[in-house]
Amino acid sequence: MNKENHKKILVLNGPNLNLLGTREPETYGHNTIDQLEALSVEAAAKHGLTVDFRQTNSEGILVDWIQEGRNGYAAIILNAAAYTHTSVAIHDAIAAITTPVIEVHLSNVFAREEYRHHSYVSDVAKGVICGFGTHGYVLAIDSVASMLRNQS
Ligand code: CA2
Numbered sequence: 001m002n003k004e005n006h007k008k009i010l011v012l013n014g015p016n017l018n019l020l021g022t023r024e025p026e027t028y029g030h031n032t033i034d035q036l037e038a039l040s041v042e043a044a045a046k047h048g049l050t051v052d053f054r055q056t057n058s059e060g061i062l063v064d065w066i067q068e069g070r071n072g073y074a075a076i077i078l079n080a081a082a083y084t085h086t087s088v089a090i091h092d093a094i095a096a097i098t099t100p101v102i103e104v105h106l107s108n109v110f111a112r113e114e115y116r117h118h119s120y121v122s123d124v125a126k127g128v129i130c131g132f133g134t135h136g137y138v139l140a141i142d143s144v145a146s147m148l149r150n151q152s
Helices: 033-045 059-068 081-085 088-095 135-151
Strands: 008-013 050-055 075-079 101-105 127-130
Touching: 008 033, 008 059, 008 135, 033 050, 033 135, 059 088, 075 135, 101 135, 127 135
Parallel strands: 008 050, 008 075, 075 101, 101 127
Antiparallel strands: none
8 A cells, every 4th residue: 555545534425415505404504515525625634634525325335435445545434324323234344344434423313313323333433423513524534633643
C-alpha cells in the first residue's frame, strides 16, 4: 500500500441519506448530502487527509464498498442508516476486514424508537458517534487523524 493511499478515508452513507436537507430537518438537520460531503472534505483536508464520499440505497453495494475499504484506506466512516438495525451482511463485511470502521449517526438513535437502539455495526466498529448531526462526521474524521498520528 502506498503512503498516499493510506491517507484516504472512505465515507459511506446508506439508504435515504440522499434526501438529507429536503425532509425531516428536525431530526437530520438542514444540510444536504452535497454539503455534508463538502464538510467532510474540508475536515479531512485540515489533517492532510482526503475522503472518498459515497451514498447508496442498496445493501449489497454497501457490502461491496466495505470490502473495497480493505485496501488503500486508513479508515471507513459508516452511516449505514436503516441497515444499521437490520443487516447481518454489513456486520459480517466489517468483521471480515481489518480497516477500522467508525459508525456515525446524525441523530441520537438511543433517544428514538426502540428498534433503533440495536446496531449490527457497533460491536465490530472501532467507535460510535451519534447525536451531533453532520458535525459527527467531522468528529469521526478528527478521530481518524488522531488514530493515524498515534500510529506514526
Ligand atoms: O441518524 C442517523 O444518521 C440514522 O442512521 C439515519 C437513518 C435511520 O434509519 C437511523 O436509525 C439513524 C435514516 C436516514 C434517512 O435520512 C433521511 C434524511 C432526510 C429525510 C428523510 C430521511
